[in-house]
Amino acid sequence: xxxxxxxxxxxxxxxxxxxxxxxxxxxxxxxxxxxxxxxxxxxxxxxxxxxxxxxxxxxxxxxxxxxxxxxxxxxxxxxxxxxxxxxxxxxxxxxxxxxxxxxxxxxxxxxxxxxxxxxxxxxxxxxxxxxxxxxxxxxxxxxxxxxxxxxxxxxxxxxxxxxxxxxxxxxxxxxx
Amino acid sequence: xxxxxxxxxxxxxxxxxxxxxxxxxxxxxxxxxxxxxxxxxxxxxxxxxxxxxxxxxxxxxxxxxxxxxxxxxxxxxxxxxxxxxxxxxxxxxxxxxxxxxxxxxxxxxxxxxxxxxxxxxxxxxxxxxxxxxxxxxxxxxxxxxxxxxxxxxxxxxxxxxxxxxxxxxxxxxxxxxxxxxxxxxxxxxxxxxxxxxxxxxxxxxxxxxxxxxxxxxxxxxxxxxxxx
Numbered sequence: 001x002x003x004x005x006x007x008x009x010x011x012x013x014x015x016x017x018x019x020x021x022x023x024x025x026x027x028x029x030x031x032x033x034x035x036x037x038x039x040x041x042x043x044x045x046x047x048x049x050x051x052x053x054x055x056x057x058x059x060x061x062x063x064x065x066x067x068x069x070x071x072x073x074x075x076x077x078x079x080x081x082x083x084x085x086x087x088x089x090x091x092x093x094x095x096x097x098x099x100x101x102x103x104x105x106x107x108x109x110x111x112x113x114x115x116x117x118x119x120x121x122x123x124x125x126x127x128x129x130x131x132x133x134x135x136x137x138x139x140x141x142x143x144x145x146x147x148x149x150x151x152x153x154x155x156x157x158x159x160x161x162x163x164x165x166x167x168x169x170x171x172x173x174x175x176x
Numbered sequence: 177x178x179x180x181x182x183x184x185x186x187x188x189x190x191x192x193x194x195x196x197x198x199x200x201x202x203x204x205x206x207x208x209x210x211x212x213x214x215x216x217x218x219x220x221x222x223x224x225x226x227x228x229x230x231x232x233x234x235x236x237x238x239x240x241x242x243x244x245x246x247x248x249x250x251x252x253x254x255x256x257x258x259x260x261x262x263x264x265x266x267x268x269x270x271x272x273x274x275x276x277x278x279x280x281x282x283x284x285x286x287x288x289x290x291x292x293x294x295x296x297x298x299x300x301x302x303x304x305x306x307x308x309x310x311x312x313x314x315x316x317x318x319x320x321x322x323x324x325x326x327x328x329x330x331x332x333x334x335x336x337x338x339x340x341x342x343x344x345x346x347x348x349x350x351x352x353x354x355x356x357x358x359x360x361x362x363x364x365x366x367x368x369x370x371x372x373x374x375x376x377x378x379x380x381x382x383x384x385x386x387x388x389x390x391x392x393x394x395x396x397x398x399x400x401x402x403x404x
Contacts, residue, residue, distance in 0.1 A: 001211065023210075029220055030206050032227075033195075066210040070203070112228055116238045127246040134243035136194045137229045137236070161190045164222075171225045 005065055009057055016053060023049050027073045034077055044080055048073040118170035122163060125176045129163035132156065181212045189215055193222050194229075299324040299369065304382065304398040313400040321373045327398050329384055332360035336386050340368060345379040345399075357384075375402045 001022070007015035027045035035041050052069045061068050123130035128149070135145045146156050170176050180186035185208040191197050192205045209216045228235045300320045302313050305328040315323050332338075338360075342352040352370065360366045366384075380402060385395040 025220070026210055026216060029216075029223060030209075033223070067207050070207050070210060074203075111225065112232060112235055115226065115228055115235060119239060119242055123242050123246055131243060131246050133194065134239045134246070136196050137239050138243065139195070142196055157191060157196075160194060160196060164190045164194055167226060168222060 001065070005056070019056075020049050020053060023052060023069060030070075030073060031077055035080065040080070044076050045073070048076045051076070114171065114174075118167055118176070121170055121176045122166050125166070126163075129159055129166060132159045133163040133167060136160065180214050182208055186212065186215050189218060193219055193226070301326055301367075302400065304328075304400060305365070315370065315372050315375070315400060315402045317372055317375065317377065317402060317404050319372070321371060323370050323372045324367050325370055325382065325400070326365060326367050327382060327384065327396070329360065329364050329366070329396055332364045332366075333386070334358075334360075339385055341381075341383045342368075342370065343381050343383070344376065345381055347376075347378070351375060351380070372402065377401075377403050 001019075004015050004019055004022075008019055024045055027048050028042055031041035031044045031048075032038060035044065048069075051072050055072075056065070056069075059068065119130065119133070122133065131149060132145065135148065140148070142153055142156060146153055149156070151159070166176050180189075185205060188197060188201055188205045188208075192202065197205065205215075209219060229239065299322050300316075301324040302315055303326045304313055305326060315325075329338075337356040337358055340352065340354040340357050341350055343350050351374070352368065354368070357366065357368075378401070380400055382398040382400065383395060384398075
């Protein structure tokens with residue numbers, strides 16, 4: 001990345017394009033994790049990349065290029081969330097919340113079925129692993145889950161790792 | 177596949193994927209993802225497949241259903257354990273259990289020991305029977321506080337009472353006097369208990385004689401020494 005950055009700063013357009021692509025896929029992933037809407041996430045990631053490319057030549061990176069670029073993305077995401085909140089408040093009186101709910105339209109039914117089958121398989125195989133995964137996916141905090149399950153945070157992460165590995169294996173090969 | 181560039185931060189991978197990290201750790205890990213190709217590929221791959229767990233309402237509801245089923249399947253014992261010890265570290269539980277067992281069983285065990293006839297303290301016995309008259313046997317003050325002294329008379333009269341005296345040869349002090357001793361067995365052996373700690377070092381005489389008429393034997397004298 002450093003080499004790429006040096007070349008881009010020296011005027012290499014191809015290197016600049018590479019940086020753009022490199023950041024875009026990552027920014028999109030980060031944004032989607034928070035916003036859940038694929039299209040909006042892509043827009044935000046692109047906006048952040050454009051801002052980065054517009055400023056990186058003149059910016060002095062006190063904390064390094066990566067953290068600085070990440071900061072740009074976080075700012076864009078923050079702005080979007082703030083804006084969406086305001087819009088939701090305005091629209092809520094008109095009962096039109098669904099229009100900005102951000103539900104993804106292109107849900108892969110096959111994948112959905114497979115995912116649920118896998119969770120069921122993990123649950124049948126080891127209910128504790130399944131519980132950790134399920135509680136995590138339901139959005140409980142780590143200490144809440146530890147309390148519910150009667151385990152320490154160390155044990156929790158071990159179980160989480162194993163549960164997640166089982167899920168991954170099941171999604172790839174269909175078996176636990 | 178390339179290896180993680182920062183294994184310390186890379187350990188957060190799985191927790192990040194399932195959304196179990198604090199916001200500060202998420203930031204730390206995402207900055208790591210900007211540099212680490214290996215972690216990034218793993219996260220992207222997993223998110224493409226498991227992203228529905230966060231996004232789709234139907235999947236979320238199914239997860240809740242599975243979770244409730246798992247919760248119901250838990251045994252009442254494990255639920256009780258979690259209720260009683262929600263946060264205790266794993267190693268602590270056996271320690272508590274062990275302590276409770278000791279607390280419950282310990283006093284009972286000690287009580288049994290005290291009531292156990294086999295556990296009665298055995299006194300040191302000094303046998304004077306082989307050293308009748310002038311030879312000395314030795315009682316040690318530094319040993320057990322009580323010592324048993326065994327002696328013998330030829331044919332004890334079971335109808336007679338005997339008087340026993342233990343007298344210090346040097347000072348003439350009587351340290352024990354029994355007028356009605358009848359404790360000889362069928363072989364003529366008798367025993368007395370002496371509290372040795374109260375005796376001064378020196379020579380002592382044990383005199384056994386009949387306290388009445390009848391066929392009582394002559395007076396018998398045993399000699400023994402008491403030393404530190």
